[in-house]
Amino acid sequence: MRVLAAMSGGVDSAVAAARAVEAGHDVTGVHLALSRNPQTFRTGARGCCTIEDSRDAQRAADVLGIPYYVWDMAERFHADVVDDFVAEYAAGRTPNPCLRCNEKIKFAAVLDRAIALGFDAVVTGHHARLGADGLLRRSVDLPKDQSYVLAVLNRAQLDHSVFPLGDSTKAEVRAEAARRGLGVAEKPDSHDICFIADGDTRGFLESRLGSAPGDIVDSSTGEVVGAHGGAYAYTVGQRKGLGLTVPAADGRPRYVLSITPKTNTVTVGPAAALEVSTVHAGKPVWTGLPADFAGELDCVVQLRAHGETYPARVTVADGELVASLSTPARGVAAGQALVVYRPEADGDVVLGSGTITHT
């Protein structure tokens, strides 16, 4: 196949590209320029978006002996990921920008362009397995598994994707990079959100959305127990940084239960009130089931990245997905993905996903 390897400058995508070369594919490396101004993105060797990362990717491509280009995706990235991120928070939801980037950039804008230019597939360094059966499975390295942020991909997108790392642990990938003479073997993993340079999400949102002071209200008493500078800065399940001025009656910690943009209110309450047993999600995408699947199924669901899984009965009807959890989950935030897995000894299979709308 003629494949396009998306190369971030990190160790995973470098080894993924190397494996694609070794598998006999005709590989071209592409680094995505996502920032309008590289200086505004984070500095240092932290992941994907600096000039240094671009050079690391280029060096890896040169070591592998493959062509390397930079594709400017900054406009699309800002429209589809950054602006979406801000709008979702403004609407009281908690977005996952990595997932959105996969859905709209890597496996959409990039893949579309690749196919138009005559490539057959996009290769990435995601830790997930995509077998000949077309099913997406968790990586063998469960702590590094990225099937959650890939579960948003549809059948056509998966059919044009190659994930060469799913059968390896991160440690094995690093060792292989060193063996292959790739300089990024010891490069630290990327964390955080690539377009928030200093990791200060609240500050970033404030700079984009402005200050919008409002009340923090106790769910049981209705009493105002604190003030906030913008409801968008809060996430369901959050405990730290609330700055409550009125202690709880029972003296126990309180958590963000909900965000109501209409009234600019953040509601807090006890841990028990965070527990939800029913989760609603929209825009379902099925890759392990027929695309138009409707009906009931028993499965496990995951409700946030690197979160735990819950056995559940999922009902699908009229483009909505309702999951009844066998044990209650905490900190379920609208905007996150609900990913439906079928447990298997050889690794859970992604059946599909939806975007959580309410609980």
Next chain:
Amino acid sequence: MAYLDHAATTPMLSEALEAYVATAREVGNASSLHAAGRHARQRVEESRERIGAALGARPSEVIFTSGGTESDNLAVKGTFWARRAKDGARNRVVASGVEHHAVMDAVDWLVAHEGATAGWLDADETGLITPATLAAELDAHADRVAVVTVMWANNEVGTLQPVAELAALAAAHGIPFHTDAVQAVGQVPVDFAASGASALTVTGHKVGGPVGVGALLLGRDVAVTPLLHGGGQERDVRSGTLDAAGIVAFAVAVETAVKNQQEYAARVGGLRDRLVDGVLAVVPDAILNGSAAHRLPGNAHFSFPGCQGDALLLLLDAQGIDCSTGSACSAGVAQPSHVLVAMGADDDRARSSLRFTLGHTSTAADVDALITALPAAVERARRAGVIKSVLG
């Protein structure tokens, strides 16, 4: 494989390579007083004389540098500093809007860090700077201008500038005139004395010499403040141990290129015409950018409507054809060419452009390989240019 990027760098001439290797085997610092030093100095000074003779300069007017970027910076900044030091009112740099980044960014730096003002000369739609444009600038600001710089030939679209006329205008006001002739030497006749320029940039690797060596031809009466301080090896204008091997090879290349220039221009110009005709035959809506009459013999530069230059480059690269989008990159991202924008092209036309440049090793087969591969590449790039999701 078809190498169509000679304006980026061109293969070394075998006689230059041999001269390089022979000299590099010898020991000796041209500044040393002993026999080995004298020997190296002998090689360097012979080379200086050969370059001077080939380019219409006195040997003492040849200042060896590390190449085009250094020569341009030395000429622009060095002349500006020296001139302003003598006359504080001379705080203005006049440059064409189609300069190479080595000149353009040096001017921008003077504006940002030295309080200079810039007078950018507008190009016409072929990339040409008319003498009337410079005359108007000088009529308005001559008393404040420290230096005028206009390239001899444009590196992207190949447009040749009326250097002698422009230099004469500057000279009439007593203003030093620099020209970046990196793309011109060996392609068209270049005579420093006859041009009337005060300073002229030339570099080795565009004429079949090595990378990393070049020269600034600098009139003996032109004051220049150095960029590099040290041993003062080159007229106290440039410091650094002289690269005898590089300089010898550079001289061989310049001499050979200048000697062969007419024959070269006829042969390569013919190939270029074949390329232009061929491209326009297979992609009839392609637009030839630049000037028909005042053009480097090896340069062809097109816009391909509906395509993005970087997509075309990728597709042609995969077919073994090396070409260039012609414009500079920022963090690896191709920027719309400031040259095309200065010529009045819109953003789409600027982004859809590709440069093909021929040189001394080019053959008809190279041209034909491009013409064969181009239609499918353009068709694909057009499909990718208007990205609609093919995945639904």
